[in-house]
Amino acid sequence: MTNIPLVDLHAAHAEIAEEVRAGFDAVLASGAYVKGPEVAAFEREYAAFCGAGHAVGTANGTDALEMALRALELAPGGGVVLPANTFVATAEAVVRAGLRPVLVDVDEEHLLIDVAQAADRVPTAAALLPVHLNGQLAPMEALLEAADGLPVVEDGAQSQGATRHGRPSGSWGRISATSFYPGKNLGAYGDAGAVVTDDAALAEAVRLLGDHGSARKYVHERFGFNSRMDALQAVVLRAKLRRLPAWNEARRAAAERYDKLLGGLDGITLPRTLPGNAHVWHLYAVRVDRGRDGVLAALQQAGIGAGVHYPVPVHLQPAFRHLGHGAGAFPVTERAAGQLLTLPLFPQLTEAQQTRVAEALAAALRRR
Numbered sequence: 001m002t003n004i005p006l007v008d009l010h011a012a013h014a015e016i017a018e019e020v021r022a023g024f025d026a027v028l029a030s031g032a033y034v035k036g037p038e039v040a041a042f043e044r045e046y047a048a049f050c051g052a053g054h055a056v057g058t059a060n061g062t063d064a065l066e067m068a069l070r071a072l073e074l075a076p077g078g079g080v081v082l083p084a085n086t087f088v089a090t091a092e093a094v095v096r097a098g099l100r101p102v103l104v105d106v107d108e109e110h111l112l113i114d115v116a117q118a119a120d121r122v123p124t125a126a127a128l129l130p131v132h133l134n135g136q137l138a139p140m141e142a143l144l145e146a147a148d149g150l151p152v153v154e155d156g157a158q159s160q161g162a163t164r165h166g167r168p169s170g171s172w173g174r175i176s177a178t179s180f181y182p183g184k185n186l187g188a189y190g191d192a193g194a195v196v197t198d199d200a201a202l203a204e205a206v207r208l209l210g211d212h213g214s215a216r217k218y219v220h221e222r223f224g225f226n227s228r229m230d231a232l233q234a235v236v237l238r239a240k241l242r243r244l245p246a247w248n249e250a251r252r253a254a255a256e257r258y259d260k261l262l263g264g265l266d267g268i269t270l271p272r273t274l275p276g277n278a279h280v281w282h283l284y285a286v287r288v289d290r291g292r293d294g295v296l297a298a299l300q301q302a303g304i305g306a307g308v309h310y311p312v313p314v315h316l317q318p319a320f321r322h323l324g325h326g327a328g329a330f331p332v333t334e335r336a337a338g339q340l341l342t343l344p345l346f347p348q349l350t351e352a353q354q355t356r357v358a359e360a361l362a363a364a365l366r367r368r
Contacts, residue, residue, distance in 0.1 A: 034228050164278075
């Protein structure tokens, strides 16, 4: 029996292969391998997709977040409030930008940043960094009110195409960063990222930072580094961006099927969508009340490409021991880390495949 992958990148490539091949041929013929017209065209198209004035391509999503923070010119060592329930790159970018991660817990139902805890940290913070998790936005209107004038930086690595009250990811904060790692809803064929903002000055600052601080060759206006988008990645991203709305709709349909297939199973809690959000289901993660790792092993043995995201929270990672948080500091995040189980989800996932996943999950839960 054929395995069902967690993410099927081959299926996505099959839909765009001819377009990408033609685009690659054009880039290779032009010799414009870094930045160039393909990157400029993607930046315009992605900015419009996000409802923002500017997008700047970067080498990866972690760089994009660091550059967004650096562009704000916050005081060195300033605190940046972010959720403990996130990929380590969010906190990593804060440290790389010369700032200090200020972690808070997440809400129990949606596992998004806890607004009340974030608001408590605002008086002594320099910025607020909400994470749009698994394909849905954080409660941005409440967070903007809580920020009380502090700059808000969106981590939109998992929310390309998601909206809140009709307003797109990337258009809420003063500046936003995203990742185009291959497994994202909008994924490149390697590493790539982007910064999105309505502020032309911030966009120009990010562009300078990513090009060694230089707007003119051999003239370096500020200290920067090398983080530019490759033209070949822009070809892939342009082809995928044209299909992203339809692919996100397919993800929503798949999530609805999972809700129906899994709704009667005991021992798991299904993911929930925050009211006002149009979810794009980057991940479909259920919570297993006990024995998650055994259930995961059983699914994998059955050929189901299930996975676990963030089994060790940021504050318990050795690299962030210096923050001074021990076990129990963020109880909701820590419970989720031991319970979450990600099921296969991608636009080309079939109903038959999902039925097989549901049957395998039900069997694994019975055998715990």
